[in-house]
Amino acid sequence: MGRLLFWLLAAILLGAGTHLATVLFSPAVSMASVMSRFHAAAPLNRMTVLGPEILGTVLREPNPDIVYAVCPYDLQAGDLLIDASIPEFYWALSIYSNRGDNVYTLNDQQAGVSRLRFRLQLEKPAFDLQEVITGDEDAEEAAEVQIQTKDDTVLVKTPTADGLVMLRAFLPDQAYRARVTEQLAASSCATAGPPAP
Amino acid sequence: MSRSRKFAKHLLNFAAFVVVGLGIGYLTVDLAVTRGFDPAVKRIGGWTFWPQEASPEADPYTRAHFASFGKFGLMQFEALEFRTEQDSSGAPLDQHCTYVISGPSLPGRWWNIAAYEADRRLIANPANRHSFNSENLIREPDGSFRIIVSPTPHPGNWLPVGDRGPFRLLLTIADPPGNFRTNPATVPVPRIQRESC
Numbered sequence: 001m002g003r004l005l006f007w008l009l010a011a012i013l014l015g016a017g018t019h020l021a022t023v024l025f026s027p028a029v030s031m032a033s034v035m036s037r038f039h040a041a042a043p044l045n046r047m048t049v050l051g052p053e054i055l056g057t058v059l060r061e062p063n064p065d066i067v068y069a070v071c072p073y074d075l076q077a078g079d080l081l082i083d084a085s086i087p088e089f090y091w092a093l094s095i096y097s098n099r100g101d102n103v104y105t106l107n108d109q110q111a112g113v114s115r116l117r118f119r120l121q122l123e124k125p126a127f128d129l130q131e132v133i134t135g136d137e138d139a140e141e142a143a144e145v146q147i148q149t150k151d152d153t154v155l156v157k158t159p160t161a162d163g164l165v166m167l168r169a170f171l172p173d174q175a176y177r178a179r180v181t182e183q184l185a186a187s188s189c190a191t192a193g194p195p196a197p
Numbered sequence: 198m199s200r201s202r203k204f205a206k207h208l209l210n211f212a213a214f215v216v217v218g219l220g221i222g223y224l225t226v227d228l229a230v231t232r233g234f235d236p237a238v239k240r241i242g243g244w245t246f247w248p249q250e251a252s253p254e255a256d257p258y259t260r261a262h263f264a265s266f267g268k269f270g271l272m273q274f275e276a277l278e279f280r281t282e283q284d285s286s287g288a289p290l291d292q293h294c295t296y297v298i299s300g301p302s303l304p305g306r307w308w309n310i311a312a313y314e315a316d317r318r319l320i321a322n323p324a325n326r327h328s329f330n331s332e333n334l335i336r337e338p339d340g341s342f343r344i345i346v347s348p349t350p351h352p353g354n355w356l357p358v359g360d361r362g363p364f365r366l367l368l369t370i371a372d373p374p375g376n377f378r379t380n381p382a383t384v385p386v387p388r389i390q391r392e393s394c
Binding site: 007008010011012013014015016017018019022023024026027028030031033034037056059060061062063064065090092094096097099100101102103105107109159164166170172173174 | 214218252263271306307369371
């Protein structure tokens with residue numbers, strides 16, 4: 001009896017361990033494979049409109065009433081500059097970390113213009129020795145100055161060096177596909193080169 | 198008992214422990230990640246809604262759920278997504294059957310209902326139609342709508358499906374009103390009635 005209880009308890013513990021390990025670690029593995037699917041379909045740091053023929057191979061649950069454009073990014077070579085051309089119907093720009101987290105989203109109504117530029121930067125790690133020494137007030141001041149001097153560009157920070165920029169444009173009807181695709185294709189995405197000293 | 202019999206018994210016990218332990222792990226992950234549980238998932242009129250979808254603050258279960266199929270989702274202030282794999286009586290959706298989806302018009306910038314295979318790809322069909330949205334569906338005189346999901350052609354808003362296997366419906370409400378976000382139970386989700394099989 002005691003032995004059965006021992007094995008049962010051990011099995012429950014193994015079950016709990018398997019459960020936790022799967023829940024906590026499988027998302028990173030799955031998202032890494034999803035990101036590699038995007039890298040295979042769209043060049044790095046370039047905006048690519050996903051046509052219907054390719055959509056199904058990279059996106060799960062694609063919305064058939066949306067035209068998507070993606071730019072898989074890697075900020076190791078420097079910031080990413082996004083120049084967005086905003087179509088006439090609903091539009092949204094979403095920035096994802098490599099975990100699939102939606103770290104930033106803006107839609108056309110919030111943007112209020114037909115063309116908008118973004119600069120995507122890697123967020124500094126939470127613990128920064130330099131900041132501890134100099135005090136973070138200086139850094140905050142510097143960040144504010146940066147936003148002010150680039151007032152025509154929206155500054156966005158992402159927690160991971162790689163991830164995905166996704167543009168969504170609504171198709172009220174399939175008849176608009178060519179028009180909306182053309183408007184979306186006028187958007188671009190490019191690396192800014194190494195940050196200025 | 199001979200030594201070899203004792204060894205075999207231990208081996209059997211160990212094998213049973215591994216099988217039962219991994220089984221418990223697998224079943225509980227399937228329950229918690231695939232189906233989900235409150236509060237990670239809300240069930241409204243037979244539709245499921247994951248409030249933390251795509252959020253950087255998402256709980257591990259929501260994260261694992263969406264990572265399992267590589268979804269780059271939208272946070273709920275941008276769009277609400279309701280999914281269902283069953284009709285309003287609780288029976289699984291079957292592509293062989295004919296269903297009527299009906300409901301009142303929904304607020305928000307736009308909304309649509311799309312049908313997917315169980316693996317979340319669009320359902321291939323000769324009509325090349327996968328969804329109806331708030332702009333392109335034909336409405337009843339009172340503004341409400343009726344969509345007929347069927348493998349065979351129907352007049353009106355006919356959403357074609359294949360002729361076998363389960364399927365899933367996804368309702369997306371873009372730019373939803375604030376009260377839908379704070380209290381998703383108030384969303385008048387459409388009814389799905391099975392007409393024939």
